Amino acid sequence: KQEVTQIPAALSVPEGENLVLNCSFTDSAIYNLQWFRQDPGKGLTSLLLIQSSQREQTSGRLNASLDKSSGRSTLYIAASQPGDSATYLCAVTGTASKLTFGTGTRLQVTL
Amino acid sequence: DAGVTQSPTHLIKTRGQQVTLRCSPISGHKSVSWYQQVLGQGPQFIFQYYEKEERGRGNFPDRFSARQFPNYSSELNVNALLLGDSALYLCASSSGTGGALETQYFGPGTRLLVL
Numbered sequence: 001k002q003e004v005t006q007i008p009a010a011l012s013v014p015e016g017e018n019l020v021l022n023c024s025f026t027d028s029a030i031y032n033l034q035w036f037r038q039d040p041g042k043g044l045t046s047l048l049l050i051q052s053s054q055r056e057q058t059s060g061r062l063n064a065s066l067d068k069s070s071g072r073s074t075l076y077i078a079a080s081q082p083g084d085s086a087t088y089l090c091a092v093t094g095t096a097s098k099l100t101f102g103t104g105t106r107l108q109v110t111l
Numbered sequence: 112d113a114g115v116t117q118s119p120t121h122l123i124k125t126r127g128q129q130v131t132l133r134c135s136p137i138s139g140h141k142s143v144s145w146y147q148q149v150l151g152q153g154p155q156f157i158f159q160y161y162e163k164e165e166r167g168r169g170n171f172p173d174r175f176s177a178r179q180f181p182n183y184s185s186e187l188n189v190n191a192l193l194l195g196d197s198a199l200y201l202c203a204s205s206s207g208t209g210g211a212l213e214t215q216y217f218g219p220g221t222r223l224l225v226l
Binding site for chain 2: 004031032034036041042043044045046049051089091093098099100101102103104
């Protein structure tokens with residue numbers, strides 16, 4: 001059974017700092033890994049999707065890497081802003097084509 | 112173009128009641144999936160439908176059921192509600208058969224509170 005873990009559970013950083021969020025998964029037989037953003041009480045916004053054959057994806061200040069063999073992914077956020085405050089979820093897609101999510105990292109960027 | 116829409120946005124029910132949640136996928140999308148997100152946890156997969164057929168089912172009791180209509184919209188039904196069913200229910204759609212390589216687009220969710 002696939003299990004996804006995210007560390008840390010919560011993180012508070014001052015504005016302008018670069019930060020890294022971590023995601024690990026137990027079964028390397030995945031098709032892709034996706035990072036989502038969730039604002040309080042809201043739905044999910046897809047940030048980056050990395051196919052299993054890829055090593056990383058970039059979008060603006062966000063960079064996600066994938067090491068499938070070790071079961072790890074990182075989301076790097078450069079020059080953080082207060083508007084980045086949200087919960088960040090990673091999810092992997094396996095053979096059943098369902099998404100298996102981690103519990104998320106709650107990020108707060110302070111002024 | 113409108114994204115995935117869900118109704119209602121919020122709902123309060125009492126234990127033992129039944130509830131129906133609705134989802135309209137992005138225009139042209141034929142696959143719909145349902146997820147349950149309990150407060151403080153990541154979403155858990157409930158169902159996936161494609162062309163009105165159930166394609167996948169998560170580890171949820173038979174009190175949970177769903178269906179998909181010819182226009183690809185979907186309903187999630189939960190019978191005999193328990194306090195533990197209180198959660199945000201998310202619907203996602205994708206453009207193809209719902210296969211593993213497709214991006215899923217999520218709706219804003221329905222917040223269900225069971226008292």
